[in-house]
Amino acid sequence: MTDQTTQTGAIAPQADRSRAASGGFLGLGFRDFRLLMIVVALTLLAPFLLNPFPEGSAMAQFNAGYPDLMQRFVIFGIFAIGFNILFGLTGYLSFGHAAFLGVGSYAAIWMMKLVTTNIIPGIIASIIFAALFAVVVGFISLRRSGIYFSILTLAFAQMSYALAYSVLTPITGGETGLQIKSTDRPFLDNLEPGQIGRANLFGIDMRASQILEVGGWQFTFNVGYYVCAVVMILAFYMAIRIFRSPFGMMLRAVKSNQQRMNYTGLSPKPYTLAAFVISGMYAGLAGGLMVAMDTQVGPERMFWTASGEVVLMTILGGAGTLIGPVLGAGFIKYFENIVSKINSDILHGWFAFLPDGLEDFMVAIVYPFVGKGWHLTLGLMFMAVVIFLPGGLVEGGQRIARLFRRRKAADGATKSAAE
Amino acid sequence: MSKSTFTRRGVLRTGAVAGAGLALPTYLRAQDSGFTNAPGPDSVTLGFSVPLSGPYADEGADELRALELAVEHLNGEGDGGMLQTFSSKALDGTGILGRRVEYVSGDDQTKSDVARATARSMIEKDGAIMITGGSSSGTAVAVQALCQEVGIIFMAGLTHANDTTGKDRKANGFRHFFNSYMSGAALAPILASQYGTDRRAYHLTADYNWGYTTEEAIRASTEAMGWETVNSVLTPLTQTDFSSYIAPVLNSGADVLVLNHYGGNMVNSLTNAVQFGLREASANGKQFEIVVPLYSELMARGAGPNIKGILGSQNWDWKLENELGAKYSGTNAFVQSFGTKYGFPPSQAAHTCYVQTLLYADAVTRAGSFAPCAVVEALKDFEFDGLGNGPTLYRGDDHQCFKDVVVVRGKENPENEFDLVEIVEVTPVDQVTYPPDHPQFGGAEATLGTCNNGA
Numbered sequence: 001m002t003d004q005t006t007q008t009g010a011i012a013p014q015a016d017r018s019r020a021a022s023g024g025f026l027g028l029g030f031r032d033f034r035l036l037m038i039v040v041a042l043t044l045l046a047p048f049l050l051n052p053f054p055e056g057s058a059m060a061q062f063n064a065g066y067p068d069l070m071q072r073f074v075i076f077g078i079f080a081i082g083f084n085i086l087f088g089l090t091g092y093l094s095f096g097h098a099a100f101l102g103v104g105s106y107a108a109i110w111m112m113k114l115v116t117t118n119i120i121p122g123i124i125a126s127i128i129f130a131a132l133f134a135v136v137v138g139f140i141s142l143r144r145s146g147i148y149f150s151i152l153t154l155a156f157a158q159m160s161y162a163l164a165y166s167v168l169t170p171i172t173g174g175e176t177g178l179q180i181k182s183t184d185r186p187f188l189d190n191l192e193p194g195q196i197g198r199a200n201l202f203g204i205d206m207r208a209s210q211i212l213e214v215g216g217w218q219f220t221f222n223v224g225y226y227v228c229a230v231v232m233i234l235a236f237y238m239a240i241r242i243f244r245s246p247f248g249m250m251l252r253a254v255k256s257n258q259q260r261m262n263y264t265g266l267s268p269k270p271y272t273l274a275a276f277v278i279s280g281m282y283a284g285l286a287g288g289l290m291v292a293m294d295t296q297v298g299p300e301r302m303f304w305t306a307s308g309e310v311v312l313m314t315i316l317g318g319a320g321t322l323i324g325p326v327l328g329a330g331f332i333k334y335f336e337n338i339v340s341k342i343n344s345d346i347l348h349g350w351f352a353f354l355p356d357g358l359e360d361f362m363v364a365i366v367y368p369f370v371g372k373g374w375h376l377t378l379g380l381m382f383m384a385v386v387i388f389l390p391g392g393l394v395e396g397g398q399r400i401a402r403l404f405r406r407r408k409a410a411d412g413a414t415k416s417a418a419e
Numbered sequence: 420m421s422k423s424t425f426t427r428r429g430v431l432r433t434g435a436v437a438g439a440g441l442a443l444p445t446y447l448r449a450q451d452s453g454f455t456n457a458p459g460p461d462s463v464t465l466g467f468s469v470p471l472s473g474p475y476a477d478e479g480a481d482e483l484r485a486l487e488l489a490v491e492h493l494n495g496e497g498d499g500g501m502l503q504t505f506s507s508k509a510l511d512g513t514g515i516l517g518r519r520v521e522y523v524s525g526d527d528q529t530k531s532d533v534a535r536a537t538a539r540s541m542i543e544k545d546g547a548i549m550i551t552g553g554s555s556s557g558t559a560v561a562v563q564a565l566c567q568e569v570g571i572i573f574m575a576g577l578t579h580a581n582d583t584t585g586k587d588r589k590a591n592g593f594r595h596f597f598n599s600y601m602s603g604a605a606l607a608p609i610l611a612s613q614y615g616t617d618r619r620a621y622h623l624t625a626d627y628n629w630g631y632t633t634e635e636a637i638r639a640s641t642e643a644m645g646w647e648t649v650n651s652v653l654t655p656l657t658q659t660d661f662s663s664y665i666a667p668v669l670n671s672g673a674d675v676l677v678l679n680h681y682g683g684n685m686v687n688s689l690t691n692a693v694q695f696g697l698r699e700a701s702a703n704g705k706q707f708e709i710v711v712p713l714y715s716e717l718m719a720r721g722a723g724p725n726i727k728g729i730l731g732s733q734n735w736d737w738k739l740e741n742e743l744g745a746k747y748s749g750t751n752a753f754v755q756s757f758g759t760k761y762g763f764p765p766s767q768a769a770h771t772c773y774v775q776t777l778l779y780a781d782a783v784t785r786a787g788s789f790a791p792c793a794v795v796e797a798l799k800d801f802e803f804d805g806l807g808n809g810p811t812l813y814r815g816d817d818h819q820c821f822k823d824v825v826v827v828r829g830k831e832n833p834e835n836e837f838d839l840v841e842i843v844e845v846t847p848v849d850q851v852t853y854p855p856d857h858p859q860f861g862g863a864e865a866t867l868g869t870c871n872n873g874a
Contacts, residue, residue, distance in 0.1 A: 066540060066544040067543050068536060068539035068540050068543050068544075069540060072536065162657075165627060165656065166626035166627055166653065166655070166656070167626075169631075174627050174628045175531070175627040175628045175629070176556065176557045176560045176561065176580075176582060176587065176628050177531045177560075177561055179560075179561065181564075181587075182866070182868045183864065194866075196567070196568065196868070198568070207568075294535055294536075294539065294565070295568075296531070296532075296535055296561055296564065296565070297532075298530060298531030298535075298561060300530035300531065300532050300533070301532050303530075337536065337540055340526050341524065341537075341540070343524045345487075371471065371526070372472050372476075375472070
């Protein structure tokens, strides 16, 4: 994360330098390659990293290494990476990105209901449909910039949500959403009568898990998670290439000064539209993966709060940085799924060692911040990050790294002085 | 000068190797019990997925209270509640099959996506063997489908749309709450006797699944007794001001307004209708009337004095046993222990969740196994009494409970804030029973499928 220093600025000359210097692995500079390797390691070892506490211990509450949440981490990571290509590079704040996620999801589930329960065609369809929809929305919305652009995209997303919720009920299932039913007969599969199709990758069930027990610890390796993880690593690699490409440079130019770009004779429109469609495709991919992992779609995933969430993820992690959005996505999903499940019973368990009156007092103080109060905690954290770390969590990481480096440098200095 | 050799990748690599080394003497575990999340010898975990935020947060909070109470009673704490009146005596307050009952709770936000995620985390992380709760048909159908897929029992909470046990019915899912069809069938005779059989109705319907099935049910049963439907208009779920929908009603030639709305929607539309003077108006030479098919105490509290005199139906009411006698035994026992613990009477959402938990525990005990298919077998065509609704049947064809339906009216002079509705009549179960292949319930195509034990 230490290689992000210059990216929040308009143009990163360092990018070119590092690439030129290395010429190296997979077309990435050394630092980018290192970052990619860190992401690869983190995602592949996630079942260990997210389950640091032994099963049955009081801290097991904070374990996040179960398939559903791990899948969500990487899927929303993909969503946020894609959003960041638009927001982080061009500065266009789309407030309706969840619509593409939803379109992708509906495309994928219909592929699974009609064609095959293999996830590949579904995911491809989700990307294609999201891209088509993004072309339409982008073509119209990108006629304006700034707040007007945001409002236009928001309007499109809310429109999609309202359509999916009621008017298009025959296609979208309305409030109830769509699931794979026993009456669905995808024509490429040979299902027995009454059998409910399951999402699979050439016959491997997405729900299949192996559980590894080491002492008191329990680690779950889920097929679906690893499929998502591989897709996210590819998506992340693509994002690095886009960030470092001449195309990425043009996008940064749009962000820094669109007028100047116009005066030099370049039209920003094709670039912004391309960025918009690419990020829409990322959202569609995320939507398709969501369906592949859990074969159901509800219209709520297009609601404006879902669009707002990805903005929060990106800003919380660090807009315009490569790894920031992924961190932000993980952070928010962790709160939503772990902190929201702490109820007063569990709190009483924690403070049971205190005398009765004090126990109740402590529970009363902590309770508003957990369980249904998780929004409050998240809001406070978000405020703190925006005020004290405007560059997001990535900036926090950089500050810590800098602190260590300075200390090391200081050590070195005193040593050499002593010699 | 020394140089540290700790790199991030180095540390991670070492960690991975160490992890693999530690793993060697152990084994990769497979589920060997034959069903998903088989409980250990000491405790069993139930999953309570209820809305704690969003439009139905009040219902959700009340459901959670009742569920906590049910766990207490199952574990032999408190006064036992309905365990004393329940016709099946299998439960003895020692947990379920000798295992202490524990629970996990989560917020489903009344969104089907979130509800699925919450339920999945309960199943995958906490090892929940049964999921209950919820306050919308959308979440109920979504979670029920999930439970069918992974092999868990789903005991639906507050869900009123026909689909839950209609076209979306599942072998692993059960509903105690009544449904749109029953509301229509229960209301129709009362409406005929109160307002006559030559009325003209105007429907305002919330534009989503529950609204559609409710309108369909009310239309079918009122038209069968001679009413005419003048018009029906869909209103967006997010609407808060219904003035523009109410204004045309008076000139439409209708003399009854049916509000197929629930929760905040209903509170707002009813308030608007009363403000427009519909209650005092007369049309076709008759007094204008308003009907709200699905009623609840919580909504009555929201609507305040506007609810006075409005007819609707309920699954259960806390005053049932006091007013209509011992047929509805269990009601007072439950109200007693709920009131002692929380200081106010329970809502019908609380009641249905409490009863569902008891029914599940009882079925497991009678079956002698937690395996979902054994539970399904035990609940199939199960007849019981003493849980507040009188004699009740859990029909095996669609896993729907059949029992009397309460028709209520907003009270003219409420004594306190919990006494806002009065019971008009109870429609006996025979009048609300329908064949399992009824067209409003998916017709002949709808099937439960086969029960799933999971892996």
